[in-house]
Every structure is written in C-alpha cells, then in structure tokens.
Amino acid sequence: MVKRLLLTALLLGSGLAHAEQASHNADEGFTRPLQDLTFVAGPDTFVSASSAAMQVYDPLERWNRSIYQFNYRLDQWLMLPAVQGYVYVTPKPLRRGVSNVFSNLGDVTSLGNSLLQLKGQRAMRTTARLLFNTLLGVGGLWDPATAMGLPKEREDFGQTLGHYGVPSGAYLVLPVFGPSSLRDSTGLLADTVAANNLNYLDVAESSRQHPQIKVLEAIDTRYVTPFKYGQLNTPFEYSRVRYLYGEMRRLQVSE
Amino acid sequence: MLRLTRLAAMLAGLFLTTSAQATRIDASTYGYPISNPFEATISGTPPNLRPSVPDDEDIKQSDYRLHLHTDGAKRLPDIFWNGSSLPYRLARQDGPAPLIFIIAGTGAAYSSGTVESLKRLFYGAGYHVLQLSSPTSYDFITAASTSATPGISRDDAQDLYRVMEAIKAQHDDLQVSAYHLTGYSLGALNAAFVSQLDEQRKGFNFKRVLLLNPPVDLLTSIDNLDRLSQAQLQLQGRAASFDLLFDKLARYFKDKGRIEIDQALLHDFQNSRERLSTPAMAALIGSAFRFSVADIVFTSDLINRRGLITPPQQQFNYATELTPLFQKAAACNFRCYAEQQLLPMWQVQHPGASLAQLNQQVSLRALQGYLSNTPKIAVMSNADDLILGPGDLSFLRQTFGPRLSVYPLGGHCGNLDYRVNTDAMLEFFRG
Numbered sequence: 001m002v003k004r005l006l007l008t009a010l011l012l013g014s015g016l017a018h019a020e021q022a023s024h025n026a027d028e029g030f031t032r033p034l035q036d037l038t039f040v041a042g043p044d045t046f047v048s049a050s051s052a053a054m055q056v057y058d059p060l061e062r063w064n065r066s067i068y069q070f071n072y073r074l075d076q077w078l079m080l081p082a083v084q085g086y087v088y089v090t091p092k093p094l095r096r097g098v099s100n101v102f103s104n105l106g107d108v109t110s111l112g113n114s115l116l117q118l119k120g121q122r123a124m125r126t127t128a129r130l131l132f133n134t135l136l137g138v139g140g141l142w143d144p145a146t147a148m149g150l151p152k153e154r155e156d157f158g159q160t161l162g163h164y165g166v167p168s169g170a171y172l173v174l175p176v177f178g179p180s181s182l183r184d185s186t187g188l189l190a191d192t193v194a195a196n197n198l199n200y201l202d203v204a205e206s207s208r209q210h211p212q213i214k215v216l217e218a219i220d221t222r223y224v225t226p227f228k229y230g231q232l233n234t235p236f237e238y239s240r241v242r243y244l245y246g247e248m249r250r251l252q253v254s255e
Numbered sequence: 256m257l258r259l260t261r262l263a264a265m266l267a268g269l270f271l272t273t274s275a276q277a278t279r280i281d282a283s284t285y286g287y288p289i290s291n292p293f294e295a296t297i298s299g300t301p302p303n304l305r306p307s308v309p310d311d312e313d314i315k316q317s318d319y320r321l322h323l324h325t326d327g328a329k330r331l332p333d334i335f336w337n338g339s340s341l342p343y344r345l346a347r348q349d350g351p352a353p354l355i356f357i358i359a360g361t362g363a364a365y366s367s368g369t370v371e372s373l374k375r376l377f378y379g380a381g382y383h384v385l386q387l388s389s390p391t392s393y394d395f396i397t398a399a400s401t402s403a404t405p406g407i408s409r410d411d412a413q414d415l416y417r418v419m420e421a422i423k424a425q426h427d428d429l430q431v432s433a434y435h436l437t438g439y440s441l442g443a444l445n446a447a448f449v450s451q452l453d454e455q456r457k458g459f460n461f462k463r464v465l466l467l468n469p470p471v472d473l474l475t476s477i478d479n480l481d482r483l484s485q486a487q488l489q490l491q492g493r494a495a496s497f498d499l500l501f502d503k504l505a506r507y508f509k510d511k512g513r514i515e516i517d518q519a520l521l522h523d524f525q526n527s528r529e530r531l532s533t534p535a536m537a538a539l540i541g542s543a544f545r546f547s548v549a550d551i552v553f554t555s556d557l558i559n560r561r562g563l564i565t566p567p568q569q570q571f572n573y574a575t576e577l578t579p580l581f582q583k584a585a586a587c588n589f590r591c592y593a594e595q596q597l598l599p600m601w602q603v604q605h606p607g608a609s610l611a612q613l614n615q616q617v618s619l620r621a622l623q624g625y626l627s628n629t630p631k632i633a634v635m636s637n638a639d640d641l642i643l644g645p646g647d648l649s650f651l652r653q654t655f656g657p658r659l660s661v662y663p664l665g666g667h668c669g670n671l672d673y674r675v676n677t678d679a680m681l682e683f684f685r686g
Binding site: 026027028029030031032033034036037038039040041044045046047048049050051052053054061062063065066069072092229230231233234235236238239240243247 | 282292293312334335337338342362363364366367388392393394479482483484485486487488494495496497498533534537538541542545546549550553554557573574575576577578581582585586588638639640641643645646647648649651652659661663666
C-alpha cells in the first residue's frame with residue numbers, strides 16, 4: 001500500500017516536474033506583460049485625468065456649442081463639397097502650388113511674429129524660407145525651402161501674446177474659423193489687419209478687387225487642414241476638441 | 256495534365272510546410288526593435304521598418320453613408336444628428352479585383368489610424384478595400400446596431416453582416432472577384448463571428464479570413480484594459496492629468512527647437528529624456544480605451560433610456576452642456592458597462608445567466624469547433640499582447656494549429672505595420 005502510494009507520489013511528482021519544465025516554453029511563449037506593473041485600488045487615473053481635461057474656462061459654453069454645430073454643418077454642406085470640387089477640377093501639382101503660395105504669404109505673418117518674440121534663429125530661418133520661396137520658387141509655387149530642410153514654422157500674434165505672458169482667456173468658438181480663445185481671436189484680428197496693411201506681393205490689394213482670391217484661400221485652408229468634424233467619432237467631440245485646442249496652443253506658445 | 260496536378264500538389268505541399276514554419280517566429284531573427292509591449296502598443300513600428308505603400312492622393316477613395324433607419328437613429332436627440340447614418344470608406348481599384356473588408360477595433364472608427372494603414376497596404380497590393388467602424392464605435396451604435404448595446408458577439412455580427420450586405424448592394428457596379436475579411440483587436444473577434452454567419456447566409460463566401468490580435472477570453476481582455484488605468488504612477492503628489500503628458504511634449508519640442516508632428520514623433524519622443532515610464536504608458540493606453548468605454552456607456556444608455564447616465568427627463572438642445580454626463584460615463588469602466596448594461600439585457604432572454612456564462616458565449620472559445628475546422632481562417636498574435644491572459648495563446652494553438660502565427664514582440668497591434676508582418680498578411684491572402 002505504502003509502496004503504491006509512494007509510486008503514485010513519484011509519478012505525480014515527476015509529472016509535475018515535467019509540466020513545470022514544459023511550461024517554460026509552453027503557452028506559446030506568453031510573457032504576461034502586465035505582471036510587472038503595480039496596481040492601486042480606488043478611483044483610477046482615468047477618472048481624475050479626464051475630469052481635469054474637462055475643466056476648461058468656457059463661460060460662453062452654451063453659445064460656443066451652438067456655433068460649433070453651425071460650423072459643423074457649414075463644413076459638411078459648404079466647405080467639404082467645395083474642397084471635393086476643387087480636388088476634382090485641379091491636378092495635384094497645381095493644388096500643391098496653391099497651398100505653397102498661401103502658406104508663403106503666411107510666412108510674412110510668421111516672420112513678423114518671430115521678430116516680435118525676438119526668436120532670432122527662428123526669424124532667420126523663416127526669412128530664409130521667404131527668400132527661397134519667393135526668389136527661387138515663382139511666388140512660392142513650389143516649396144523648395146521644405147525640400148532644403150527648412151520645415152514650416154507657424155507663428156501668429158496669439159502666440160506672440162502668449163509668449164509675453166498673456167493668458168489665453170476664455171475659450172471661444174468663432175463662426176467659420178472654429179476653436180479659438182479670447183487671446184487667439186485678438187491675435188487673429190491683428191494678423192489679418194497687419195497682412196492687409198503690408199500688402200505683400202500685392203495680394204491683399206488684389207483680393208480686395210478679386211474676391212475669388214479670398215475664396216481660393218479659404219478652400220485651400222480647408223484643403224490643407226486635416227481635421228474633419230465627426231472624425232473623433234464621439235458624442236463628446238466638443239469637449240475633446242476644446243481640450244486639445246488648449247493643449248496645442250500651449251505647446252506652440254511654450255516652444 | 257497529370258504532371259500538372261502533381262506539380263500543383265507539390266507546390267501546395269511546399270506552401271503548407273513554409274506556412275507551418277512561419278507559425279513559430281524566432282525572437283532573435285524577428286527584428287522588431289521595440290521590446291517594451293506598452294511602447295510598441297503606443298508607437299507602432301518605426302517609419303523606416305514599415306512597408307512602402309501608396310500615398311493617400313494616389314488612392315481612389317471616398318466616404319459614403321448608409322441609412323439603415325435603426326430604432327437607435329430614430330431615438331437619438333437632434334444634437335446627435337451626425338449619428339443617424341453610418342459612414343464608411345471604400346477604396347476602389349480600376350478594374351475587377353478582390354475586395355477586403357476591414358473591421359476596426361474597440362471604439363474605433365472606419366477612418367482610424369490602424370484601419371487606414373491596413374487599407375494602404377491592401378490597396379497597394381491590388382485589393383478594393385472597404386473600411387468598417389467597430390460595432391462598439393459611436394457611429395455604429397447609433398446608426399447600425401439593433402440593440403444599441405454592443406458586446407453580444409453574435410448580435411454584433413448580424414448587425415455587421417446587414418451593413419456589409421447593404422454596402423454591397425449600394426456599390427453593385429464594383430467588380431469584385433472574391434471577398435476577404437480581416438479585423439484587428441475586437442474587430443478580429445467580430446470577423447470570426449461574421450465568417451461563421453457567412454457560412455449560413457452565403458452572401459460573400461469569404462475566401463480568406465485573418466484575425467489580427469484577437470481577444471480570446473473577452474472578460475480577461477477587458478479586465479486587463481481596466482487594470483491599466485489602475486497602474487501606479489510616480490506623480491510626486493500631483494493629480495493624474497493629461498497635462499503632464501503635454502508638459503513633457505512641450506519640453507521635448509523645446510529641446511528640439513521646433514514642433515513637428517509626424518510619424519517619427521513618438522519614436523523620437525520615446526528616445527528622448529522626456530520619455531514616458533512604463534506605468535505612464537500603461538495608464539495612457541488604459542485611458543485611450545476608457546474614452547471609448549465612456550462613449551459606449553453614454554450612447555447605449557441614452558438610446559435605450561436606461562437612466563444610468565442621462566436622466567430620463569433630460570432635454571437636449573444645441574447648447575446643452577454635456578460635460579457632467581461625460582464625467583458620469585467616465586467613471587464606468589469596461590466591466591461596469593458589462594455588468595450594468597450588457598448583462599441585464601442578456602438576462603432578459605437568459606434569466607439568471609451569469610457574466611461568466613455570457614463571457615463564454617461572446618468569446619472566441621464559443622466558436623472553437625468552427626474555427627478548428629475552417630482552414631480559410633488564420634490568426635496573428637503576439638507573445639506580449641496586453642489583452643491576453645495565461646492559456647489564451649495555447650487555446651489559439653490548439654484551435655488553429657499551424658494557422659496561428661505568434662510573434663515574439665509587438666504588444667497589442669504595435670507590429671501590424673512592421674514589414675515582416677505585412678508581408679505575411681499579403682502572403683496569406685495571396686495563397
């Protein structure tokens with residue numbers, strides 16, 4: 001009896017030992033990736049982090065939400081069909097050219113704001129871009145500066161204000177323009193006024209006489225903006241965009 | 256003629272042996288550079304190790320919308336007007352070609368990054384590509400789900416199948432030589448159930464079906480993901496916040512001298528001194544999923560008038576502040592959704608059924624017989640996949656045999672755009 005028990009125990013034992021050895025290679029090498037983490041009980045990170053992300057100063061939320069919906073529909077029914085038509089009738093190189101022209105004009109704004117922020121190197125790089133694009137590329141129709149390793153740097157007056165410590169203030173959704181803030185709306189206004197007064201390459205003047213230029217600029221702006229309403233695919237898109245806008249601007253100002 | 260068949264048999268034999276060998280991927284020769292599964296999950300494959308694929312501008316593609324007039328769509332308050340029809344994307348080749356359906360993962364839309372990258376791969380290899388949102392995504396729940404309570408795999412498959420047939424009818428001019436099916440993460444589980452349904456309905460007669468990083472035991476997977484948001488962080492007394500992440504990004508950009516957001520960003524960032532710790536990455540992954548869960552919890556409750564999140568008498572207009580409702584929904588994790596919404600709905604038809612029983616019915620295990628006897632279905636998974644538990648890979652091996660490939664690294668779906676994997680995917684569908 002004892003002998004039999006012993007034998008069974010031995011068999012069992014060896015079976016176990018065998019299984020243990022096999023388990024090293026078994027389960028197809030599964031590494032249990034969560035085993036090295038420490039977990040805490042109680043309210044989780046997501047609850048506190050996501051609720052912090054929702055705390056954006058937005059005293060005009062009701063108004064902003066309505067404008068957001070207005071913009072959404074405007075985009076769906078006017079801007080995106082316009083872009084679609086634009087893509088349909090223009091070949092790719094031409095569209096690229098148009099984008100470069102307008103982004104080149106944007107460089108004037110960037111340059112002014114880089115100088116205002118005394119970002120010397122940045123201003124020099126933007127100046128170089130401007131020169132390359134205007135002199136080498138005909139009116140910026142192609143973008144050799146990017147090809148030459150000078151990536152696009154956007155500086156606007158909202159950033160300049162932020163650089164000098166002006167807080168962003170209340171969140172604002174502007175009709176047509178979309179997410180903004182009190183500070184950035186002021187900046188946008190200043191940049192627009194400045195661009196119109198500078199009249200670089202006579203564009204501001206020409207577009208007063210030929211409003212189609214403004215239309216083309218609007219379509220191009222939409223064409224190069226990757227954001228699409230509904231794309232976040234969440235019932236809480238307004239809040240998510242509001243948070244991301246704030247963080248994006250914070251990044252741009254601090255950099 | 257005889258020689259030809261013999262040659263064919265020999266070639267088939269060769270193919271079988273290579274595919275059997277390909278199921279054990281050697282860690283030393285695999286070459287995927289990211290050994291931390293959390294980092295792999297977040298940042299995917301470094302750009303220089305991805306396959307070359309067509310530019311978006313060279314892909315003939317459009318977004319369409321499907322109006323299915325579901326009860327959910329009818330019951331939706333006006334402010335969610337964009338949810339009443341289901342968007343999807345079709346990339347079409349010029350002539351006749353095989354068509355592949357891609358089903359997105361948990362909460363993800365037809366246009367999300369992983370679906371887009373799979374689209375570029377298959378389009379470049381000559382397929383028509385049809386991109387579908389996950390049954391757990393906001394647009395699908397509102398516009399295409401019968402119960403507006405996703406998670407019952409068989410029901411989700413029926414909803415998907417209805418969508419796929421409606422899309423097929425909507426594009427009857429498309430010349431399709433054969434139908435294929437794939438999905439990643441939860442979308443892979445959906446694909447398995449859709450494939451089984453197709454055996455009865457025969458609407459597509461899928462030639463090949465590929466499951467990428469599927470959950471095996473659904474409850475294990477959702478518990479794993481829930482736990483990620485409980486990972487202990489070293490915050491030195493600060494409250495957990497996404498701002499901390501953006502602060503790191505800001506410092507990183509400052510060091511770099513400029514802001515550049517491109518494919519290489521995450522890799523460069525993780526190689527900088529601002530790199531995220533493993534627990535922080537875990538919490539970030541957990542958070543990404545929890546945003547999806549909050550959407551599911553809110554939308555399902557709203558459409559079914561369960562009153563858990565949205566008070567039944569709540570009126571919505573275009574100016575309604577939704578933040579308090581989000582905060583309520585955000586406190587409910589995957590398991591909370593399963594217990595508070597999914598299980599009670601299931602119990603209406605299965606009185607007294609437990610969550611464990613429900614789990615049996617909705618997991619891959621419920622299809623074991625079908626999966627083990629269906630040679631056209633294959634699986635790719637990773638030894639360090641975050642959504643798996645002990646025994647899951649063994650189950651896949653028992654069920655699929657040589658049709659399972661286990662890669663040593665990649666985390667959850669991080670290696671789907673690694674050249675070794677994409678080559679294997681294309682090879683599988685070519686075979």
